[in-house]
Amino acid sequence: MSNKAAAKGDILLEMKDVVIDGFADERWNEIIKGVSLTLRRGEVLGLIGESGAGKSTLGLGAMGFARPGCRLTSGEIIFDGIELRTMPERKKRKLWGTRIAYVAQSAAAAFNPAHRLLDQTIEASLRKGLVSEKEAKLDAVALYRAMQLPDPEHIGFRFPHQVSGGQLQRAMTAMAMASRPDLIIFDEPTTALDVTTQVNVLASMRDAVEQFNTAAIYITHDLAVVAQMADRIKVLRYGEEMEEAETREMLKSPKHPYTKSLWSVRSIHKEPKTSDDYILEIQGVDAAYGKDVKVLHDVSISIPRGKTVAIVGESGSGKSTAARVVTGLLPPVKGQVVFNGTPLSPELKHRSKDQLQRIQMIYQMADTAMNPRHTVKEIIGRPLEFYLGLKGARQEQKVIELLHKIELDEGFLDRLPGELSGGQKQRICIARALAAEPELIICDEVTSALDQIVQEGILKLLLKLQEDLGVSYIFITHDIATVQAISDEIVVMYQGKVVEQGLKTQIMTPPYPEYTQLLLSSVPEMDPDWLTNLLKERAEKKAG
Amino acid sequence: MSDEQTYSAAGEVGQVRQRRTRLQRIWLDLKKAPPTAIFGMLVVSIYAFVALFAPFLAPHGEAQIFKEPYAAWGGQFLLGTDQIGRDIFSRLIYGARNTIGIALTTTILSFAVGGSLGLIAAINQNWVDQVMSRLVDVLMAIPSLIFALMLLSIFGSTTWGLIIIIAMLDSTRVFRLTRAVSLNVVVMDYVEAARLRGEKLPWIMRREILPNILPPLVAEFGLRFSFVFLAIAALSFLGVGIQPPTADWGSMVRENASLIQFAKYDLKGAMTPLMPAAAIALLTVAVNFIVDWFLQKTSGLKDEQ
Numbered sequence: 029m030s031n032k033a034a035a036k037g038d039i040l041l042e043m044k045d046v047v048i049d050g051f052a053d054e055r056w057n058e059i060i061k062g063v064s065l066t067l068r069r070g071e072v073l074g075l076i077g078e079s080g081a082g083k084s085t086l087g088l089g090a091m092g093f094a095r096p097g098c099r100l101t102s103g104e105i106i107f108d109g110i111e112l113r114t115m116p117e118r119k120k121r122k123l124w125g126t127r128i129a130y131v132a133q134s135a136a137a138a139f140n141p142a143h144r145l146l147d148q149t150i151e152a153s154l155r156k157g158l159v160s161e162k163e164a165k166l167d168a169v170a171l172y173r174a175m176q177l178p179d180p181e182h183i184g185f186r187f188p189h190q191v192s193g194g195q196l197q198r199a200m201t202a203m204a205m206a207s208r209p210d211l212i213i214f215d216e217p218t219t220a221l222d223v224t225t226q227v228n229v230l231a232s233m234r235d236a237v238e239q240f241n242t243a244a245i246y247i248t249h250d251l252a253v254v255a256q257m258a259d260r261i262k263v264l265r266y267g268e269e270m271e272e273a274e275t276r277e278m279l280k281s282p283k284h285p286y287t288k289s290l291w292s293v294r295s296i297h298k299e300p301k302t303s304d305d306y307i308l309e310i311q312g313v314d315a316a317y318g319k320d321v322k323v324l325h326d327v328s329i330s331i332p333r334g335k336t337v338a339i340v341g342e343s344g345s346g347k348s349t350a351a352r353v354v355t356g357l358l359p360p361v362k363g364q365v366v367f368n369g370t371p372l373s374p375e376l377k378h379r380s381k382d383q384l385q386r387i388q389m390i391y392q393m394a395d396t397a398m399n400p401r402h403t404v405k406e407i408i409g410r411p412l413e414f415y416l417g418l419k420g421a422r423q424e425q426k427v428i429e430l431l432h433k434i435e436l437d438e439g440f441l442d443r444l445p446g447e448l449s450g451g452q453k454q455r456i457c458i459a460r461a462l463a464a465e466p467e468l469i470i471c472d473e474v475t476s477a478l479d480q481i482v483q484e485g486i487l488k489l490l491l492k493l494q495e496d497l498g499v500s501y502i503f504i505t506h507d508i509a510t511v512q513a514i515s516d517e518i519v520v521m522y523q524g525k526v527v528e529q530g531l532k533t534q535i536m537t538p539p540y541p542e543y544t545q546l547l548l549s550s551v552p553e554m555d556p557d558w559l560t561n562l563l564k565e566r567a568e569k570k571a572g
Numbered sequence: 573m574s575d576e577q578t579y580s581a582a583g584e585v586g587q588v589r590q591r592r593t594r595l596q597r598i599w600l601d602l603k604k605a606p607p608t609a610i611f612g613m614l615v616v617s618i619y620a621f622v623a624l625f626a627p628f629l630a631p632h633g634e635a636q637i638f639k640e641p642y643a644a645w646g647g648q649f650l651l652g653t654d655q656i657g658r659d660i661f662s663r664l665i666y667g668a669r670n671t672i673g674i675a676l677t678t679t680i681l682s683f684a685v686g687g688s689l690g691l692i693a694a695i696n697q698n699w700v701d702q703v704m705s706r707l708v709d710v711l712m713a714i715p716s717l718i719f720a721l722m723l724l725s726i727f728g729s730t731t732w733g734l735i736i737i738i739a740m741l742d743s744t745r746v747f748r749l750t751r752a753v754s755l756n757v758v759v760m761d762y763v764e765a766a767r768l769r770g771e772k773l774p775w776i777m778r779r780e781i782l783p784n785i786l787p788p789l790v791a792e793f794g795l796r797f798s799f800v801f802l803a804i805a806a807l808s809f810l811g812v813g814i815q816p817p818t819a820d821w822g823s824m825v826r827e828n829a830s831l832i833q834f835a836k837y838d839l840k841g842a843m844t845p846l847m848p849a850a851a852i853a854l855l856t857v858a859v860n861f862i863v864d865w866f867l868q869k870t871s872g873l874k875d876e877q
Binding site for chain 1: 760770
């Protein structure tokens with residue numbers, strides 16, 4: 029679909045010099061600083077940029093909608109000949125849901141848990157009185173089929189919690205399609221999904237958009253995803269347009285330096301090495317939540333000293349549970365964890381202070397990993413005091429030293445976590461882990477909440493710290509690009525079992541076990557034909 | 573990348589601000605306070621002043637009896653005297669000290685007990701939590717004023733008996749609130765991080781959880797204080813609260829209640845029982861104003877807009 033941009037219909041949406049303000053710190057600040065865009069019927073425009081770039085604000089602005097605390101200050105938003113910016117809300121409401129629809133990032137939060145999917149799918153068309161209930165229901169089933177949902181006749185009678193995340197996201201697209209809108213805004217619709225699920229959702233969304241000749245704005249921070257979906261790509265940063273080009277053009281030769289930097293994580297490269305000196309060995313561990321829910325089955329993983337082992341797998345595969353067993357939060361049912369040659373006590377409270385000090389953890393959400401009421405000095409200072417007995421000036425000295433190590437400075441000492449950016453927060457968490465002078469750090473999806481360019485910074489920092497201090501990492505992630513960048517060894521997990529463990533180069537070269545194949549092939553590539561080719565390949569395989 | 577866009581971790585958040593001192597922040601907040609909150613704070617500080625300096629402010633003694641019972645307003649006795657000839661105005665002033673002092677002690681005690689048990693229940697979500705929560709359910713199922721009346725008639729109404737009984741009954745509500753707000757905090761990664769570090773329970777309670785649940789607790793403290801204050805006044809009005817000759821607003825209303833019937837003959841005199849009642853009402857309203865403002869500030873909740 030990427031080649032058809034020129035052949036599309038007339039202009040559907042035109043935004044000219046749109047300025048959107050947000051209210052913060054007791055004054056109005058410009059969030060969108062005069063962005064223009066045009067969208068033709070049946071065309072898909074990708075909007076990319078890091079968080080805070082104003083993607084979502086602009087996407088909602090295209091509907092003539094301003095979030096609470098925002099206002100559409102100036103410019104023109106012309107949708108099919110209608111000026112939306114100055115239109116009264118009452119009239120705009122008639123357009124929303126019928127001619128313009130919105131698909132949110134978290135389908136789970138956007139569905140009402142108390143109603144069945146079918147009722148929610150047809151709600152908008154019924155409310156606008158477009159069709160009878162019976163027709164609407166038949167149409168919804170057809171849409172479910174178009175979205176490739178399993179058992180389309182009956183899935184509508186389920187409640188939102190009775191279907192998977194990927195299915196819910198597709199049901200939401202079906203809901204948006206129900207009134208055959210001219211324009212759909214997709215706001216990071218696959219960000220919360222696993223790569224293996226993402227492929228299916230992307231494919232069905234793309235087909236549906238094509239089938240109904242709907243125009244769409246696709247918002248995401250993942251360039252590889254947008255490459256599959258969009259005809260044209262617009263790059264935003266700090267509310268300003270950096271660059272706009274046809275997808276292929278943009279991928280082949282990005283012009284703006286910022287656009288180039290979005291690729292950057294994929295450019296880190298590390299030569300994998302291993303050693304026979306294992307710092308930690310997980311030996312035949314079974315673990316369960318409660319009595320019945322068994323999540324780990326005979327898991328054995330070895331971590332070589334001073335190296336990085338990446339544990340990959342989709343959500344629910346037991347990656348994080350394995351980390352909980354290592355830290356002692358979840359005592360295993362069977363098996364043991366051996367650290368530096370001595371078995372660790374299965375329970376946290378029976379481990380010695382020294383053992384606790386040697387294994388530190390960094391969390392996915394730096395926001396919740398730091399007490400919002402403690403200053404940076406207190407956060408980093410506490411392990412220094414607790415493990416090493418440092419107090420007063422000597423403690424502060426050491427905190428400043430650590431801050432320099434993570435490329436920040438003493439200006440941060442008195443800040444609260446709320447006054448830091450996402451990347452800085454994660455750096456402080458790294459400093460807190462380092463303060464304990466650990467031998468092993470468990471990184472649980474530490475970069476998945478961060479933007480590409482910040483991710484790169486964090487990964488480089490982790491690599492440098494490993495070089496300087498010789499710490500070992502267990503790196504839990506579902507992002508294969510990150511794994512490529514940082515790991516020495518890879519462990520693939522699926523449904524609580526280890527599929528394989530080995531050197532990066534060895535795991536990443538064929539032949540693969542079946543699941544590894546599925547996982548690796550599902551990672552989007554920067555090639556606009558990737559999805560089409562992949563689907564063709566899989567269909568052929570199925571047929572053959 | 574061009575020069576201007578070289579990435580640096582320290583430069584990510586633009587303006588580096590100097591942290592204001594606590595005093596500066598309080599002063600800034602005060603300057604922005606709405607008129608209702610300022611009124612509330614003014615009233616509360618006047619009450620506090622009166623309560624602290626009662627012996628210097630009152631023209632006569634707390635239980636000093638004069639020869640003239642039911643004296644009219646004005647003259648030697650600003651608000652007249654009561655049925656046995658004690659100066660009403662002086663007793664109002666001493667009453668501030670007794671009623672507020674007892675209510676404050678009771679509220680603090682109920683928070684100490686309910687708050688710490690609530691925190692412990694939230695952290696140990698096992699049988700400890702179950703036992704305490706069910707016990708609290710049972711206690712809360714009994715109407716508290718009637719329960720307090722019963723306990724007071726069993727144990728007798730001494731001041732400390734009163735304080736402990738009301739504190740225990742009110743601590744059930746504090747327990748519930750503390751447990752509920754702590755449950756949202758104990759699941760946070762930073763609490764898990766503290767446990768992984770090997771921190772002990774008291775440290776986790778005091779340093780990790782308490783600062784994060786403080787705003788709702790402070791607001792609840794204000795409201796609880798109002799309720800305790802009203803409960804003590806009600807019990808005193810019923811005759812089982814603060815015992816004579818200690819001056820207290822609740823019992824003053826009761827003792828002079830009959831005067832209200834003589835409004836026809838002496839309007840001023842009939843107002844006498846309304847004075848302590850008004851003192852109770854004013855303080856309750858003032859405290860609520862402050863709590864409202866505080867809640868608005870810390871939680872972002874606003875009634876209108």
